[in-house]
Amino acid sequence: MKSSVITFPGSNCDRDMDVALKKFGFKNKMVWHADAELPKSDLVVLPGGFSYGDYLRCGSMASKSKIMQSVINFANSGGMVMGICNGFQILVETGLVPGVLLRNKYLEFICKNVFVKINDKKNKYFKNVDNEVLEFHIAHNEGNYFCTNDQLKEIQDNNQIAINYCDENGKIEDQFNPNGSLKNIAGIFNKEKNVLGMMPHPERMIDKSLSGEDGSLFFKNLINNLK
């Protein structure tokens, strides 16, 4: 399986993603933001970080960078595109997934483990994951998902919510919402479910010495689903 990780100026989880993808069997290539063409890929990842410093709206500058036109074309033709953290913010800015990401409710950067409940498994990202609940890790300042009522109705009708913040038993309540996201949304798909944007970092959960191992589950499953 071939994957590509895009490096924008200010990306800082690009190496971590490269390490994780390779660990689980992907042949990964790093792609520079100023390139025009994507290499042949089965999966494209927009990694976390602070693209262009995020001095404008998070992700907005990166969404206009040269490589993104190829990424958008790739996604629109059914290619698998995953945006993590800043990558999710970039996806939102391109319109590939609906909604926006506001500043965290308590106005503070937050770095900690969270539990997320998988809402939909009829997609290549979560198909065959045995667990209903995964322990993931978040590290962000702008992860407070928001969309209009009409958009919300639409994403609910299409089952586009990928994961919700919850407790270890999968209970989705306000007290388990770390950043004020609408409906505890931690990640969403596009309509066709080939594009996934999510705030948590599975690449930081890939061995037992780190924050946990549920990221390993996610990647192992992902590569199998793509085969």
Added chain:
Amino acid sequence: MIVNEQVAVDHGLKKDEYAKICELLKRNPNITELGIFSAMWNEHCSYKSSRLHLKKLPTKGKKVIQGPGENAGVIDIEDNDAIVFKIESHNHPSFIEPYQGAATGVGGIMRDVFTMGARPIANLNSIHFGSPQHKKTKNLLRGVVHGIGGYGNCMGVPTIAGQTSFDSSYNGNILVNAMTLGLVKKDKIFYSKAAGLNKPVIYVGSKTGRDGIHGASMASASFDEKIEEKKPTVQVGDPFTEKLLLEACLELMAGDSIIAIQDMGAAGLTSSSIEMASKGKLGIEINLNKVPCRETKMTPYEIMLSESQERMLIVLENGKEEQAKKIFDKWNLDFAVIGKTTNSKKIELYFDEEKVADIPVNTLVENSPMYDRKWKKTKLPKKNKIKKEDIRHLKMIDVLKKILANPNICSKEWIWQQYDHTVMGDTIQKPGGDAGVVRVHGTDKAVAACVDSSAVYCWAHPLTGGKQVVCESFRNLISVGAKPIAITNCLNFGSPENEENMGEFVECVQGIGEASEYLKFPVVSGNVSFYNQTKEEGIKPTPAIGGVGLIKDYKNMITMKFKEVDNLVLVIGKTEGHIDQSLFARTILNEKNGPPPEVNLFNEKNNGETLLKLIDNNLIKSAHDVSLGGIITAVAKMCIKGKKGITIKKPKYLINEIEYFFAEDQSRYIIEINKKDFKKVADMLNKNAVHFDELGTITENELYINDKTKVTIDELSTSNKSWLNNYMSK
């Protein structure tokens, strides 16, 4: 502008220093030259009050590759890997403008590390605020934490450990010390020594603006009521540009075109160019019209003294300019050839085709003033006798809960959750433990780091306090299973012109030196911050020690959380019952006098090394050093972290329960071992003449001493975790 004695005094120079400048130059300096002298001769850059004493610190060792004098210290961690590290203060700017002050502190120290070719792999910090009741404290704390996070998070470098304290002596002068560790190959370390004639001098990074002019001079003066006017001297940070600068520099460093490289920190272009020339015994000629400027009509004076951030000065090999420029173009950073090295041994500056400065380098460096300031020795205070009636009514559990909720002990989760501590995917011990630990990427090795200070002990008796801080650093590293290698120090003191403050400095440094010599734990880098005072009042002496150690196989790392029910808990080291200057004495008895606990370097070394042997033999399940709050506080924290309880049986000692549990005697650790290993452990401790007590057994969820003295771990956890959250959300 005509330069005279008064103008010099306005620049923070003393009258006799101005006379010396005129004598060295054999003429009066012009304004640009005066600015350069004032920047190089201030306390921050010249170490004029501290140099004499710093010379006495032990700086050499088998593992030391580079000691003080470079951008940062470097130690050997084997297999051609080395760790570059340093701690630095950004106290004054952070008090004036907490967000930018703290942020640029973090940016500055990271630059010091990657200037040497190392990729930063961990950040730490030591931050100290006034009393929680003081009206400025909350906003300062929030601003500093946001600033540290804002910069470090954007850079993608994990913040893995730190220390936060509150004390009214910081009401008018907070401390913000930032530390960075970087990883480099031993044969790819870069230094700041220029070499060779007619080599191009290159400016890279951000453009130069008017921000931060005289920052270093500001940091070398006391605060007064005009402090708000000093806001423009605080630099503004841009972590995004620094991230680009980091990547671009490392890309350039992968080749062989760099002769010397130096970041522009305090005193900007002035100190960076002069340091490179001085170390290489060369001259440097700069055309200031070529310096990329952010603002129009900047004068030579302003260009030389600007402290705009995210800039570097490089001496390149001839003919490599184009190749280097390509890299900086790719990262969208300025790149300009601004001058060349010469054999004049002078700094020669040109602007609009006129020579605007012409100063022999040695007058700025070797001939800079050095003072042997008067200082006063601090006598060891007399011990207090604790009266039985003062403690008879105290209930152990109430006292413990109070201590766990004390601002200086309580959980600092509110702070470190705002720092990205997991980026780079190698953090295996997060903040909140004895030390932070990161793996050396792609290897089995891990590096542990911690930062400590004990201002109260240093204030009570600087010599003992200085020793104690080094010992605490040593213990914290050992507690996670790391072999201590070396330290960096950030020496935060009041005015050196005040005999008492100077005495605190001299004796703390002496204490640090004695301990680091004995423990073979040399000082490889550091920074001095004087004038931490508002008007006449200095802070408590606060030397912060950053320690670094190595774990050969990261799977053998130790954490402090209790692991398993039925395991045994021991105290290593002897408890004499020293209560003076303990958190218990100060907060429960309200007794502020008396000596700090005595430091016995033999015990410190012996106990620590023996514990490392036990760890090497896989006999230790968890470990934690005993510090503030004594044995019971240490044990309670291990219970809270591990969500386990303990049944404690106080050993039959002559001292009473309160003294045993709350004393802050040194050289002690709490360890957890498997019952079946008891004999092995006891034998090894006895063989090495290490005193130990059997303290108790791990249980499900209660700290139990007797039927009247018990509490659930949940309750202790709430006491420990709620203070800071409540304080910040009020």
